[in-house]
Amino acid sequence: MHSGRTLANQGSKEIECVVQSISSTTHCYTIQPTISADGKSLSPLYLVLKEIGRDFGPRVEKTLFKPTNVFVSASKSGKLTSDHLKQWLTEIYFANVGDNSALLIDSWSGHCSEVVDAVTPPNKKIVLKIIPKGTTGQIQPLDVFGFRIWKNFVRHSSDIVILSGSDINLHLRNNIIKLQSLVHNQLSSPRYINMLKYAWYKNGYTEKTPPEFINPVTFGFGDNSEPRCHICGDSAVITCSWCKKSLFLKHFFEEYHYCNEYIP
Template sequence: MNLLNVAKHLLHLAQTECGSENSATTSDEIFLAERLFEVLKSFKDSYFSELYTYDSLDFDDEWDEMTNEEESDDDNDDYDENQHSDIENRFTLEEMENIIEWVDQHPNAKIATISNRFKKVKYMYYITRFRKYIEDNGTILEKLKQIKEFMFNEFYQKRTIEKETVHDADLELYAIQKARELNWDTFKANAQNWIESKRPLISKYSSHQILNSDHCSFQQEYIPPRTLSFTGERTTEVAVKKKYNTTHSYTVQPVTSADGHLLDKFLLILQEKENTFGANVQKNLIVPPNVVVKASKSEKSSGEKHHAFLNEVLHPLVGKRFLLFLDSWKTQADLTKFRAVFPNQDSQLLILPEGSTGYIQPQDLSLFRSWRFIHEKIEHYVHINRTEMNINDRQYF
């Protein structure tokens, strides 16, 4: 898109509508022009796929004389669920509370003044949404905080002091007990409840459009946690080929769909001394076309690796419409990073609740268990049959 052509046509429309009378440019007009230019740049960079228009725009600075006119908070209620979700992901509860506190202290402040102070607040309807979110979720978050503290205190009491056994069911009972004390009758200590709450959004996508991805790490040399030995043996020792391989691992990140398919590409992160492969490694490393390989000191993912996953693995596999489930790792949960690669609003990101991986993360419950089992069997086969194969070599990963 040529922004210069757009600006020329905009000038033509303005002259046609309002005439070509020359006058001094005011600060409000400069501010408006800057905001319009930012909107045009957004379209040029494809960050937005739709343009939302509103009935009026006010551009009073906070140093100007404030009027006593009340602004309507309902001017911009023509938002969709995706916009609301974007607001929740872009602002923390603390940020929302700080903004609302300032707005309440300046009741006549208009959107230009608010935007000048809080750069991420673009429209007046944000304030309405903040109030509702704080009212609905602020109390819930506070209750959840109290429940988690109560659960930890009970766990600590039972295990450290009373030396009792504690199971998942006990933690659930602790949570329900505290929720009842807080008069939260609808509380359910169950990750399935979160899935049910997202059912309306999930139902909008077909099974092949619903995707899941997660990280799975493997030791470079697998050591079984048990072994047969002699009765009465006080210390059981096991020899390994390289101690280094027992403490270092590699990580894979595949993509699966709800219709049971493993998608064609996946990310492989190999642990190296530096965050890059040396010249000799690059020369000898054979990389299949369906694998994106990255190096990392820790073999764990990072912001850079997550961007590579979105851009090099996921992007070639999907269209404009899909729903992706990821864990609550902070980097993955950043909607800004996701939108930088997938600006279309039909591409949606859902973050699984913290602590729910072992209950509702599809890949953890199925795929990775079988992969680890196969990995153990391959290691066992190579060891038993004395196969002339160094399975710890990065090429076999």
């Protein structure tokens, strides 16, 4: 994700920017996080990549990066279809919820009760609530408070890779998966439970105001970070939301810093 803004002298007629891949600025893929009203980010994250053949070929399957906290699928457009909804329900939603649950989704045409009923296990009871058309931006918890933070975290991470001159091509499918896996891991830290609770509170779904919380971008890239990496001593670029270690780019991204050791 590259920002659509940059600095230039006032009156400049041509503004030049640097991106890793021009074609990838219009390349689309979809993430579908699942959050609960008690402030948890459910795992795995659902990720749909754009593939010409609508699916991964056997050669791609052999080299595909498959982290435990991301379920990777594909489509011709990089967007979801009703079949993807069935897959998400089967592989992620029902695997995470109890025997009784309420599911809040937007009014996209693929989100219909018939599809949900078709894949609901016999031992599960689900109450489906669909957000009215045209109101998603006002009352969908992640739209109102969540996706902007997620995008900012991705953008900060991407900018660090580019500014450091690192040989990491963020538009490659495995690096897309790795980046989204790392962001999902970081935002799943217990440190942000109150933040996700606030997403529900701000829309009026819950009545109790959550305690104050720190923004993940502020915590990960802010002034609280140590100047040196805990591992190698080089300049740190991010503070882990779980273990609070400040890390150099290599140890966070290239070596894939998946963490679940929480230190308050």
